[in-house]
Amino acid sequence: MSPRRARATRGRAGDDPAVALRQQLVDTAERLLAERQVGAITTREIARAAGVSDGVLYNYFADKYDLLVAALLRRYAGELATFERDLPAPGTGEVRANLVSYAEAVHKLIADTLPVVTGLMSEPTLLHRFMVEIHREPMGHHRLIGPLADYLTGERRLGRLGDFPLDATVTMIIGSAMMLGFAEVVGGVARGELARGVPDIIDTLLAGIAPG
């Protein structure tokens, strides 16, 4: 009944204000996502945190979930991009060090993503929409598993790795990283401390635990 003037975008010269506000909402949602679980975020909080009114959200998104999915996708995309940077290629450097790099990168990605993923699992609607979107864009699990599988296959072809079942090995590496990620998130152990265990894992993976 008593609309006031816009607050948030004033003074942001240079940007298209409409785009800016949409961005701002996604930014804010993404930031809140880093602070708490998806299920604990209210539309009002997003609006307050973004410094805009309660209703704006619906000028840019169909509903709460739409905004949240956008934020989740951006967050996930960002993490994936970071992950992919600096992944070693087959035949370069040393295999052991490369595998350690891979495992560390996976650990980091998972530790950074886990809270969001688990939060997502409590919100079936959100999970479903997110999955639909993530499979539409070329950013699904293959961006995590694909590079690792390619690397392993490459080194095997080059003879720098022996003969091994691909899926099992991928599962072991990612699983170990996931385990470290859980320890970090649930157990509250510091990442540095956990990362120190990675070389041992790779060594064990390389050498096996069978006797002599």
Next chain:
Amino acid sequence: MSPRRARATRGRAGDDPAVALRQQLVDTAERLLAERQVGAITTREIARAAGVSDGVLYNYFADKYDLLVAALLRRYAGELATFERDLPAPGTGEVRANLVSYAEAVHKLIADTLPVVTGLMSEPTLLHRFMVEIHREPMGHHRLIGPLADYLTGERRLGRLGDFPLDATVTMIIGSAMMLGFAEVVGGVARGELARGVPDIIDTLLAGIAPG
């Protein structure tokens, strides 16, 4: 509506009705936990399902979370007990088959527990209280990790396994099982199909992937 004995416990002769009612609430909450996410359970539903009134809850528990934590603990304890049953002892049977058993048991435990754990992560308050409780009682992670570590150490001492870093190996086995659990819960893959991958994982763990 004069005060009267709770309906649900009437006729349960011999039990202390107060204890019985408490139990019943936990039972019911635990059952509901198996059906849906923690966040989707209301106090009224618990009361209705338990056949008692909305208010009793507060005679035995400080609040909703208190009851839920009790139910979560009992559920977790039950899963752990199932897990511990039939774990092979060092020196018995074949090492490979034993490790497969261990991995399968861990996979089962994790797949059964994961939905609850993730549901928990959406409820920070609940998660915190749960962690406090789980570390107080002798039922923390060591009940999962302990037996596996003991088994591995035992076989190593017996010479049925080589020399290997314990923590790393434990992380790899549990991590792989966790990975399978996630695939089951998030990806909707059937357990049977996933379980088929376990022998490959154990073989890889035993033999390693290094060339030659």
Next chain:
Amino acid sequence: MSPRRARATRGRAGDDPAVALRQQLVDTAERLLAERQVGAITTREIARAAGVSDGVLYNYFADKYDLLVAALLRRYAGELATFERDLPAPGTGEVRANLVSYAEAVHKLIADTLPVVTGLMSEPTLLHRFMVEIHREPMGHHRLIGPLADYLTGERRLGRLGDFPLDATVTMIIGSAMMLGFAEVVGGVARGELARGVPDIIDTLLAGIAPG
């Protein structure tokens, strides 16, 4: 987060408080229905007017419409009962006076009901639910049309009325009453003034307007 004690039913000794509150809500809704259109009634207003909290409504009714339908049915049932009281039987008194009584009763019923009926027509959901309910109970249109048709048929059989098409005559009598009802509701004309026109209508109906 801060429930207080009940206010509205305190001191109403003798009634079953649960039934009392349900009744009270229907009472209140019915009263508001007399003051304004269905579409302009909010759940909060009902609660405020009933002196209870916002949420109670949902302890007794599935949703807003459920309560409103209950109120509409009660109101309509009451009006119908009043209408049926004192309707003359065929063969008693004078035909002309009897028809005037019928027309006046129909006029009253329609004038009292019209605002609600029209309000209903703007709320498709509500209209549908109301129609379902009204056809379930023996209170549909036949309670309005039936008695009049029976009366006309009776008098015709007794020879106190000539030969005439039943449906057309019913339509004319009820239609005329409806017209008066509209004039009252929409035009704001006083009922007494309108009622004065009824005898003329009946005389015209009896005598016809053909020449000679």
Next chain:
Amino acid sequence: MSPRRARATRGRAGDDPAVALRQQLVDTAERLLAERQVGAITTREIARAAGVSDGVLYNYFADKYDLLVAALLRRYAGELATFERDLPAPGTGEVRANLVSYAEAVHKLIADTLPVVTGLMSEPTLLHRFMVEIHREPMGHHRLIGPLADYLTGERRLGRLGDFPLDATVTMIIGSAMMLGFAEVVGGVARGELARGVPDIIDTLLAGIAPG
């Protein structure tokens, strides 16, 4: 977003653009009125449908209601114009056929208008403003009642109708048509089927129902 001419009126050379835009808004609102209830029309929908911006409305109308009243008036005026076309004059054709034509025309007018009128009754503010306007302009009920009254008076003067009370007869004809209109709108009966009852009504009106 510098001020510029409204999109929708560009290219309409020759018209005063301001008038054109006002017209267009009324046109659009009128069209929407034919599709749904008054209460279900939003200002944004009108703007979108008219191809103009949300705000223009307030350059030509005090508020939403003002526009809606204008649209309602135009719609009603249109229906009335249609109604008045082809009404038989006293002394032409046959009286019975003429009265049937009148009754059918009234029935059509009412059936076409009723949804809007009832929708109006759910919006007290709108209803009030509409009534004020309709009485100001020479388009009130007399445009409906007037021609019929004139026709009846004319035929009576010509001796083609007997002596009868004018108001009562008008009420009966319009009331019957209104009754048919209601049956069509509320009961969902097809217009054709209802129209078949009109001759019976006219015959009854002419002959009366008194015996002998």
Next chain:
DNA sequence: TATGAATGAGTCTTCATTCAT
């Protein structure tokens, strides 16, 4: 001690209206 009706803050969402551009 058990009951369960009542509470009311809080959730998401809609939409008439304003006003900087």
Next chain:
DNA sequence: GATGAATGAAGACTCATTCAT
């Protein structure tokens, strides 16, 4: 004058918690 993004009050509905009985 035209634009349309921003506003925020209001709507229906949920549910953990209290307390008179």
